[in-house]
Amino acid sequence: MDNKKSRAFLKWAGGKYSLVSEIRALLPDGKRLIEPFVGAGSVFLNTEYQDYLLNDINPDLxxxxxxxxxxxxxxxxxxxxLFTPANNDAQRYYxxxxxxNLSTDTYHRSVLFLYLNRFGYNGLCRYNLSGKFNVPFGRYKKPYFPEAELYHFAQKADRATFVCKPFAEVFSLAQQGDIIYCDPPYAPISTTANFTGYAGNGFGMAEQNRLADCARNTAFSQGIPVLISNHDTQQTRQIYAGASLKELKVGRYISQKGHTRAKVDELLALYQS
Incomplete structure (x- = not known):
């Protein structure tokens, strides 16, 4: 595959566009790539497998x-x-x-989802406890309409099957010749982050441990390799015992308070028998 990278058509917090080269280098060969946490699809778009099984817990996505x-x-x-100057307005956005939030029409929601993603703040995808999308207006000069990226995704989607299931169910669908790549909601970098930044994402340390167990069993009992991305912390290194670990110098900064900015590295954990 050439070195030219393809961008996702959605803006996505935690998207893997900047790390696809490193991820691709560690992904083993296989017939089908399974992604239990597909997100915006950067790894899907920048790998060449015969088939893809792409899952996310977000039904709108x-x-x-x-x-x-x-x-x-x-x-x-x-x-x-919808991508008009008149619609780049707070009142229209809300x-x-x-x-x-009121629509039950799948097609209408999908069209609005892209508008909200591009005109909303920071490309966030966030819902309140009632399941209502609650990201505020983004105030961008001229939101970009990702036409080329949409067509590219659609073309490559010929090779993909899309499902919306809990991650453990997706693991149970894996067969010989499959490779699994997981980009879960990241583990907290501190107890403070755990309480503030990560509250409400529904993916706590119990789920992080369960994912690592799934990966271990799938790789060592079934011979299906599993690669996982996460923050590089003492906790994640403990959770991924038995995996081959590669540290990535990402250089992102995560800050709870302005004067306590810390550089955060990432970890790629490969389970392979």
Whole structure:
């Protein structure tokens, strides 16, 4: 595969675009790549497997991917229609956000989802406890309409099956010849981060441990390799005992308070028998 990288059409917190070269270098050969936490799909877009099984727990995300896979032309035309200067306005944004939250129409929600992703603050995808999308207006000069990226994703999606299941169920679908790559919500870098920044993502340390157990069993009992990304902390190194660990110097800064900025490295844990 050439060194030119493909960008995802969604803005995504924690997206793997900047790390795809390192991830790709560690992914073993296989027929099918399984991603239990596909997110914006940077690893999918920048690898070459025969087939893909792509999962996310967010039904809005998976429904969008299925619609783009099945009818790219009409989806892209309808999504483009919302990318106008008049719609780059707080009042319009909140009107569309409310429309999204009230709608039960899968297609309409998928069109609005891309608008909210590009016009909302920092490309965040966040819902309140009632399941309502609650990201505020982003105040960007001119949000970018990712037409080329949408077409590229749709074209590559011919090789993909999209599902919306808990990660453990996705692991149970793995067969010989599969490779699994996991990009879960990251473990907290401190107890403070655990309480503030990560509260409510529904993926605590119990889930981190369960994911590591799934990876260990799948790799060592079934011979299916599993690669996991996470923060490089003492806790994650303990959780991933038995895996081959590679530290990445990412140079992102995570800050709870302005005067306590700390450089955070990432870890790639490869389970392979």
């Amino acid at each position: 998976i429904n969008l991917y299925k619609i783009l896979q099945q009818k790219p032309e009409s989806y892209i035309a309808d999504a483009r229609a 009107k569309f956000r409310e429309e999204f």
